[in-house]
Amino acid sequence: MATTTTTRAGKNRSKSLAAKLSDETLHAWMRDLLLIREFELRTMAAYQQAKIGGFCHVYNGQEACALGTIRSVNDDDPVITAYRDHGHALARGMDPKFCMAEMFGKTTGCAKGKGGSMHMFDKPNHLYGGHGIVSAQTPVGTGLAFATRYEWEVLKKGVEGGKASKKVCLCYLGDGALNQGALHEAMNLAGLFDIPVIYIVENNGYSMGTEIGRGTTMAHDLGRKAAAYGIEYLEFDGMDVMDVYDNMKPFVDVLREEQRAGFVNLKTYRYQGHSMSDPQKYRGKDEVLTYQERDPVVSLSEYLLHERESLTDEDYKAMQKEVKAQVKEAVKFAEQSPEPDPAEELYSDVYVNREKNLSTMGEYVQGAANVLTGEGRKK
Amino acid sequence: MTTTLPNPTDTLPSRTGERVIQFREALREAMSHEMREDERIFLIGEEVAQYNGAYKISEGMLAEFGEKRIIDSPISENGFAGMAIGAAMYGLRPIVEFMSWSFSLVAADQILNNAPKMLYMSGGQWGCPIVFRGNDGAGGQLGSTHSWCVEALFSNVPGLKMAIPSNPYDAKGLLATAIRDPDPVFFLESERMLGDKAHVPEEQYAIPFGLAHRVREGDACTLISFGRPVHFCMEAAEELAQEGIDVDLLDMRTIRPLDIDSVIESIQKTGRIVIVDQSWPFAGIASEVIAQVCERCFDWLDHPPVRVNTEDVPTPYSKVLEQAYLPNADKIVKAVRAAVGEG
Numbered sequence: 001m002a003t004t005t006t007t008r009a010g011k012n013r014s015k016s017l018a019a020k021l022s023d024e025t026l027h028a029w030m031r032d033l034l035l036i037r038e039f040e041l042r043t044m045a046a047y048q049q050a051k052i053g054g055f056c057h058v059y060n061g062q063e064a065c066a067l068g069t070i071r072s073v074n075d076d077d078p079v080i081t082a083y084r085d086h087g088h089a090l091a092r093g094m095d096p097k098f099c100m101a102e103m104f105g106k107t108t109g110c111a112k113g114k115g116g117s118m119h120m121f122d123k124p125n126h127l128y129g130g131h132g133i134v135s136a137q138t139p140v141g142t143g144l145a146f147a148t149r150y151e152w153e154v155l156k157k158g159v160e161g162g163k164a165s166k167k168v169c170l171c172y173l174g175d176g177a178l179n180q181g182a183l184h185e186a187m188n189l190a191g192l193f194d195i196p197v198i199y200i201v202e203n204n205g206y207s208m209g210t211e212i213g214r215g216t217t218m219a220h221d222l223g224r225k226a227a228a229y230g231i232e233y234l235e236f237d238g239m240d241v242m243d244v245y246d247n248m249k250p251f252v253d254v255l256r257e258e259q260r261a262g263f264v265n266l267k268t269y270r271y272q273g274h275s276m277s278d279p280q281k282y283r284g285k286d287e288v289l290t291y292q293e294r295d296p297v298v299s300l301s302e303y304l305l306h307e308r309e310s311l312t313d314e315d316y317k318a319m320q321k322e323v324k325a326q327v328k329e330a331v332k333f334a335e336q337s338p339e340p341d342p343a344e345e346l347y348s349d350v351y352v353n354r355e356k357n358l359s360t361m362g363e364y365v366q367g368a369a370n371v372l373t374g375e376g377r378k379k
Numbered sequence: 380m381t382t383t384l385p386n387p388t389d390t391l392p393s394r395t396g397e398r399v400i401q402f403r404e405a406l407r408e409a410m411s412h413e414m415r416e417d418e419r420i421f422l423i424g425e426e427v428a429q430y431n432g433a434y435k436i437s438e439g440m441l442a443e444f445g446e447k448r449i450i451d452s453p454i455s456e457n458g459f460a461g462m463a464i465g466a467a468m469y470g471l472r473p474i475v476e477f478m479s480w481s482f483s484l485v486a487a488d489q490i491l492n493n494a495p496k497m498l499y500m501s502g503g504q505w506g507c508p509i510v511f512r513g514n515d516g517a518g519g520q521l522g523s524t525h526s527w528c529v530e531a532l533f534s535n536v537p538g539l540k541m542a543i544p545s546n547p548y549d550a551k552g553l554l555a556t557a558i559r560d561p562d563p564v565f566f567l568e569s570e571r572m573l574g575d576k577a578h579v580p581e582e583q584y585a586i587p588f589g590l591a592h593r594v595r596e597g598d599a600c601t602l603i604s605f606g607r608p609v610h611f612c613m614e615a616a617e618e619l620a621q622e623g624i625d626v627d628l629l630d631m632r633t634i635r636p637l638d639i640d641s642v643i644e645s646i647q648k649t650g651r652i653v654i655v656d657q658s659w660p661f662a663g664i665a666s667e668v669i670a671q672v673c674e675r676c677f678d679w680l681d682h683p684p685v686r687v688n689t690e691d692v693p694t695p696y697s698k699v700l701e702q703a704y705l706p707n708a709d710k711i712v713k714a715v716r717a718a719v720g721e722g
Binding site for chain 1: 452506
């Protein structure tokens with residue numbers, strides 16, 4: 001291990017919590033960042049080949065946000081996000097095969113091809129979606145956190161048995177969601193009832209084509225909004241995963257212990273357009289390049305290769321190769337997976353308790369087993 | 380834990396007896412009984428706790444269950460409906476009280492986009508076991524914004540269930556089922572009926588969804604309704620009986636599922652049908668019933684189906700205009716007479 005704690009970018013890592021983590025952990029983070037980046041590159045290619053339909057929003061540039069925050073919580077803390085959700089799904093541990101297959105609309109997708117790019121759900125990994133309506137996930141995330149508190153406070157045991165413990169819910173939103181009423185109602189409830197939800201604004205500066213200042217009051221001081229609801233506030237740069245972890249981890253720990261709400265203004269940048277169909281006339285190429293100089297993938301790799309010297313060039317190249325192969329395999333899996341059979345899947349997963357006469361079109365049916373949970377009709 | 384769903388073959392306690400209570404008390408009994416059995420259930424809404432309920436439905440529940448389970452929400456329907464949806468996904472069993480279904484419109488995104496579609500969108504991973512309940516319909520001179528009948532609007536959405544009781548006995552039994560059901564249930568009450576009194580058994584019972592209740596037997600004309608207009612139908616049936624017209628009156632009790640089988644069975648006896656629906660006529664529940672009747676038993680009809688809806692205008696304030704706007708016994712009598720060819 002290297003003795004110096006300053007990266008080439010001049011970053012002092014002497015007090016970094018992340019720097020104190022094991023090589024194994026940080027190398028796993030490196031792999032995760034590469035995976036999300038490679039996954040999105042393949043997603044864009046597949047979209048351009050019309051293998052993916054609908055609206056599709058990629059995560060390039062923002063990778064450190066999902067990874068650094070999700071690595072700051074426990075595996076069983078609930079997580080919920082908006083529609084730019086592939087990165088969160090992968091960071092939470094979803095197999096890229098099932099994420100890609102979902103976008104291809106296949107039965108092997110995490111939502112059996114019924115949700116698509118904007119609706120990544122992963123029950124075993126406690127990811128409660130992928131939500132398409134801007135800010136609709138913020139009251140729901142508040143409710144997830146409310147339920148975790150209810151679990152230890154009222155039930156005094158886990159909702160499905162076992163021990164109850166203090167949890168936090170990570171509830172992600174884009175800066176565009178700052179202007180939706182749903183968020184403000186949610187924040188008021190969270191502040192009022194001391195609900196352990198942490199709203200994480202992935203502030204990439206644009207809601208679609210509208211620069212934040214054109215749509216949000218006090219955009220330069222979002223802390224004022226959190227303060228209005230009595231919610232703890234934190235803002236920091238989201239381009240470096242170690243920075244994200246360093247800021248996020250202590251914040252999470254305090255809010256978990258004290259069971260209160262938090263609001264994080266995570267400053268980040270998306271390299272691509274809002275969605276795949278965005279001509280990006282609202283910003284210059286120079287602006288994109290400025291952020292790319294602080295690329296999250298490069299940032300961590302430089303630290304591991306040149307400062308910490310825990311990762312060799314050969315190991316890093318092998319890691320990149322392995323990730324490329326994994327994502328290639330995910331695309332192949334998605335391509336080769338079967339299309340859903342309308343006769344079996346159109347009318348499934350509508351009701352849990354499928355009574356007679358719920359529809360004039362006929363009876364609802366039980367769907368095929370979900371690839372993540374194994375729950376559903378057995379073959 | 381009483382999470383057992385009722386079967387259509389279950390024997391239910393008698394509808395007749397001496398234990399007369401109000402509609403609102405029947406609702407309270409259903410909630411309280413289920414809450415005693417299952418700690419996952421909580422009630423949230425405006426004024427449900429300290430105020431004892433805007434309409435006194437939850438009176439005394441705060442004292443019994445405490446503030447962690449009977450929760451006063453600020454006036455933010457979209458916020459607390461969405462919050463309850465998250466809690467339901469996590470595994471709790473929320474009951475959300477809307478002071479009026481009219482106010483649920485500001486929560487439309489949550490209750491229509493999230494609750495009923497979560498199971499489908501997540502590929503079967505997460506359902507949403509939740510009850511939304513509150514006052515539906517006009518009748519108190521509240522004007523157009525506070526007099527919504529949401530049944531036609533909301534029952535259009537697949538993934539939800541809808542119950543509309545007309546009397547205290549059914550209110551208790553249907554609400555118990557709604558709370559136990561693993562799917563989102565929209566439970567429509569009426570401010571105008573909360574004080575109605577009838578025998579309600581003390582024991583907890585659950586009425587299966589999708590089973591109409593035959594209020595009155597007859598062979599001249601099938602007359603169906605749900606919720607408050609069932610009472611107008613009963614009034615009309617009395618009057619018609621004096622003219623020698625005996626209607627077969629069915630109270631549908633749930634709209635989704637809809638007991639179309641009982642409707643068809645009745646038509647096979649009467650050859651005629653009148654539907655009384657307190658929502659607007661265009662794309663309403665009555666139009667849906669008529670469509671299904673025509674699809675499934677057209678040949679049994681001796682007369683085109685007749686519907687009685689509220690008039691096709693916003694709800695007026697004036698008492699006179701409001702009376703003219705709503706379905707009533709007189710309109711129903713005329714409709715039945717027309718259907719049996721005596722109009």
